Amino acid sequence: MDYAIEPRPAGTQSQGVEPGYPHTANRWPAQPLARRPHTASELSGPGNLMRRLAPVRGDLAGYGDKRAIGQLILVRARVVDEDGAPVPGAVVEVWHCNAAGKYIHPNDSNDAPADPNFYGAARVTAGDGGLVELRTIKPGAYPVPDSGGWWRPPHIHFSVWGRVWLSRLVTQMFFQDEPLNEHDAILNAIREPEARSRCIASLAPTAKGPADALVYEYQLVVRGRKAAPSL
Amino acid sequence: MKKLVPTGEMTLGPFFPREFAQGANDLTVVEGKAAHGEAIEISGRVTQLDGKALDNVVLEIWQAGADGRYDNPDFFGWGRAATDSDGVFIFRTIRPKGPQGRKAHVNFIVLYSGLMRQLQTAMFFEDSDDPVLNSVKHKDRLIAKKTGSYSYRFDIRLRGEGETPFFGD
Numbered sequence: 001m002d003y004a005i006e007p008r009p010a011g012t013q014s015q016g017v018e019p020g021y022p023h024t025a026n027r028w029p030a031q032p033l034a035r036r037p038h039t040a041s042e043l044s045g046p047g048n049l050m051r052r053l054a055p056v057r058g059d060l061a062g063y064g065d066k067r068a069i070g071q072l073i074l075v076r077a078r079v080v081d082e083d084g085a086p087v088p089g090a091v092v093e094v095w096h097c098n099a100a101g102k103y104i105h106p107n108d109s110n111d112a113p114a115d116p117n118f119y120g121a122a123r124v125t126a127g128d129g130g131l132v133e134l135r136t137i138k139p140g141a142y143p144v145p146d147s148g149g150w151w152r153p154p155h156i157h158f159s160v161w162g163r164v165w166l167s168r169l170v171t172q173m174f175f176q177d178e179p180l181n182e183h184d185a186i187l188n189a190i191r192e193p194e195a196r197s198r199c200i201a202s203l204a205p206t207a208k209g210p211a212d213a214l215v216y217e218y219q220l221v222v223r224g225r226k227a228a229p230s231l
Numbered sequence: 232m233k234k235l236v237p238t239g240e241m242t243l244g245p246f247f248p249r250e251f252a253q254g255a256n257d258l259t260v261v262e263g264k265a266a267h268g269e270a271i272e273i274s275g276r277v278t279q280l281d282g283k284a285l286d287n288v289v290l291e292i293w294q295a296g297a298d299g300r301y302d303n304p305d306f307f308g309w310g311r312a313a314t315d316s317d318g319v320f321i322f323r324t325i326r327p328k329g330p331q332g333r334k335a336h337v338n339f340i341v342l343y344s345g346l347m348r349q350l351q352t353a354m355f356f357e358d359s360d361d362p363v364l365n366s367v368k369h370k371d372r373l374i375a376k377k378t379g380s381y382s383y384r385f386d387i388r389l390r391g392e393g394e395t396p397f398f399g400d
Contacts, residue, residue, distance in 0.1 A: 106249070
């Protein structure tokens with residue numbers, strides 16, 4: 001195999017059951033996870049995923065009288081592997097709530113208004129530098145039902161395919177300097193402070209950005225790196 | 232070269248777009264053409280600790296084709312399904328051949344609200360001497376039940392009695 005997937009440092013990943021998030025104790029396995037050998041099956045993956053999934057445009061904000069309500073933002077996300085090498089062609093799905101904290105989903109019971117001009121989801125392919133750019137509005141915060149006061153900070157969900165099956169990444173991107181970040185049970189499941197801070201997008205200098213939008217920069221590191229040559 | 236640390240995984244949450252979970256569970260057709268091999272159906276039910284069936288769980292699979300290859304241009308071995316309100320998912324696919332050094336199997340990942348990381352497992356068609364199947368304690372739980380000439384049942388218990396074996400780092 002010319003590509004290797006190595007174990008991740010424990011503090012950089014949730015360990016599964018999180019005290020602040022009751023469902024985790026009903027769903028995360030009680031048995032320890034098994035170690036398996038990695039073969040061609042785990043170290044190959046779907047090349048051109050768009051053979052099965054259709055693209056969905058990366059503009060969630062719209063224009064003119066069809067423009068979604070909220071602060072216009074550009075998210076520049078780069079998909080790289082553990083060597084820091086860009087992953088061109090990586091497919092990236094995103095979804096998030098509107099500026100009032102409401103998702104387009106039948107299961108969202110939050111009593112916040114829908115926005116008819118906001119669709120809230122996209123599926124795009126990374127370019128040569130592993131870069132995807134999303135034009136959208138900044139999502140709002142919202143309360144988690146029956147949670148005793150847990151509010152989710154503004155965040156964008158990401159689903160990413162790397163080079164191989166074991167590179168699959170589903171995560172959430174947070175925003176710099178949001179006070180709710182400090183108390184969020186999902187963000188803080190990443191115990192190691194440095195690893196946690198990498199889940200938070202940073203605001204780029206406004207002087208360099210477009211006139212009408214704030215730019216947030218973010219990096220997604222998918223699992224896998226070139227294997228050391230065998231001696 | 233300096234090694235970067237993979238991004239922390241986080242839960243899919245309860246609001247994964249419904250339309251993203253639909254329309255990708257039939258691997259027997261590739262770009263309008265029938266894939267080569269024996270068409271089969273794999274279904275199963277996903278349950279949690281108290282046995283409750285879970286709605287809108289997202290499952291993704293990756294498998295070899297009828298020739299044991301992962302790069303056959305006439306087969307695309309990736310698919311996605313979501314459970315219905317009874318916790319049931321269905322894939323239509325081609326019976327894989329075991330690739331070199333492996334017995335026939337289908338890789339699964341499970342994504343769901345309350346799962347902080349993806350859960351990785353694999354389904355086998357029969358008890359066999361496979362290095363991945365051999366790495367779990369309860370091999371029988373990874374072997375699908377044959378329910379018809381072309382249909383298999385693979386139930387997934389996330390936690391509790393009869394818990395499905397999952398793989399870690």
